[in-house]
Amino acid sequence: MSSIPATLTFSRALVVVVVLVLMARVVIVQSLVGGEPRLSAKRRARCARIRRPPPQDIVMNDPRQLLQSLDLEAFWMPLTSNRAFKQAPRLVVGAKDMYYTGADGRQVMDAMATLWCVNAGHCRPRIVEAIARQAGTLDYCSSYSIGHPVAFEAAHRVVQIAPEGMKHVFFVNSGSESVDTALKISLAYHRLRGAATRTRFIGRERGFHGANIGGMSVGGVPAYRKAFGAALLPHVDHLRHTQDLATRAFVHGQSDTGAALAEELEHRIIPLHDAINIAAVIVEPVAGAGGVLVPPQGYLERLREICDRHGILLIFDEVITGFGRLGRRSRASSSASCPT
Numbered sequence: 001m002s003s004i005p006a007t008l009t010f011s012r013a014l015v016v017v018v019v020l021v022l023m024a025r026v027v028i029v030q031s032l033v034g035g036e037p038r039l040s041a042k043r044r045a046r047c048a049r050i051r052r053p054p055p056q057d058i059v060m061n062d063p064r065q066l067l068q069s070l071d072l073e074a075f076w077m078p079l080t081s082n083r084a085f086k087q088a089p090r091l092v093v094g095a096k097d098m099y100y101t102g103a104d105g106r107q108v109m110d111a112m113a114t115l116w117c118v119n120a121g122h123c124r125p126r127i128v129e130a131i132a133r134q135a136g137t138l139d140y141c142s143s144y145s146i147g148h149p150v151a152f153e154a155a156h157r158v159v160q161i162a163p164e165g166m167k168h169v170f171f172v173n174s175g176s177e178s179v180d181t182a183l184k185i186s187l188a189y190h191r192l193r194g195a196a197t198r199t200r201f202i203g204r205e206r207g208f209h210g211a212n213i214g215g216m217s218v219g220g221v222p223a224y225r226k227a228f229g230a231a232l233l234p235h236v237d238h239l240r241h242t243q244d245l246a247t248r249a250f251v252h253g254q255s256d257t258g259a260a261l262a263e264e265l266e267h268r269i270i271p272l273h274d275a276i277n278i279a280a281v282i283v284e285p286v287a288g289a290g291g292v293l294v295p296p297q298g299y300l301e302r303l304r305e306i307c308d309r310h311g312i313l314l315i316f317d318e319v320i321t322g323f324g325r326l327g328r329r330s331r332a333s334s335s336a337s338c339p340t
């Protein structure tokens with residue numbers, strides 16, 4: 001019980017996931033001899049192809065011409081069967097509100113808001129204007145020792161809509177980075193208050209927290225864990241996932257078995273590792289990428305209670321559920337299940 005106040009103190013710190021993908025960085029490795037690139041004939045041909053002017057006017061008018069003008073090989077697409085895509089490319093060339101425009105001019109409804117991240121709609125004039133205005137005023141400025149007013153204003157606005165007690169925002173470039181940052185803050189927090197043994201993390205089966213090493217370590221997607229097991233963090237354990245078919249049978253909506261499910265933390269995980277070795281529990285309030293799983297009623301609330309009782313931090317990864325996607329600002333808006 002003694003560690004509860006400390007945990008609550010930490011609740012003043014908020015890691016808000018703000019996905020600002022500012023730049024795609026492409027690293028081109030060249031073999032240089034005497035300062036000049038040494039290129040094979042094939043490479044030279046490819047470079048010449050790449051240097052062709054970008055296909056602008058032809059885009060909408062002639063999809064075949066567009067395809068011929070593109071070097072499809074250069075871009076290694078993430079989480080995609082590259083060979084299959086490149087044999088039958090599905091290219092979109094524009095977007096407005098809920099629809100993409102395909103290269104052939106067809107309108108395609110973006111029913112998922114892309115990756116649940118364009119919920120305000122595509123190419124909304126107010127948003128486009130705001131981005132253009134800022135790009136023309138101050139296009140880039142780091143936050144290392146210098147600052148700019150917009151970052152402070154944005155953080156202030158996020159705090160205003162964040163759950164009670166969350167007063168600080170740490171901006172990052174992606175969901176994966178937000179998870180790594182939350183894990184790092186947990187370790188630093190415990191260390192600074194003299195609880196350096198708290199180094200373990202508890203994730204959940206079928207959880208997805210990004211394809212980075214930290215995210216895959218606490219995540220519970222078997223394919224990642226098999227492929228990259230050698231590089232994953234040690235000292236991580238996982239709760240059961242929340243798809244409890246037996247108790248869900250014939251139930252409309254959420255069953256009321258959440259508290260019992262969360263008891264696994266108290267009765268299996270904590271006795272196994274000892275609470276004084278556990279830094280944080282990390283879950284998605286509603287699982288997304290590993291299967292959309294709404295937890296049974298009472299689950300998050302009981303996790304909260306158990307974590308508080310044992311001085312363990314509770315991290316909610318709201319990359320998918322935050323900012324109004326569940327109908328309220330965040331799943332964490334319900335105070336009984338607020339994360340630390």
Ligand SMILES: Cc1ncc(COP(=O)(O)O)c(C=O)c1O
Binds near residue numbers: 019211317
């Ligand atoms: C819950 C959750 N966390 C983290 C991530 C990783 O985000 P990103 O792809 O921006 O790194 C995702 C991506 O879908 C996610 O769903």
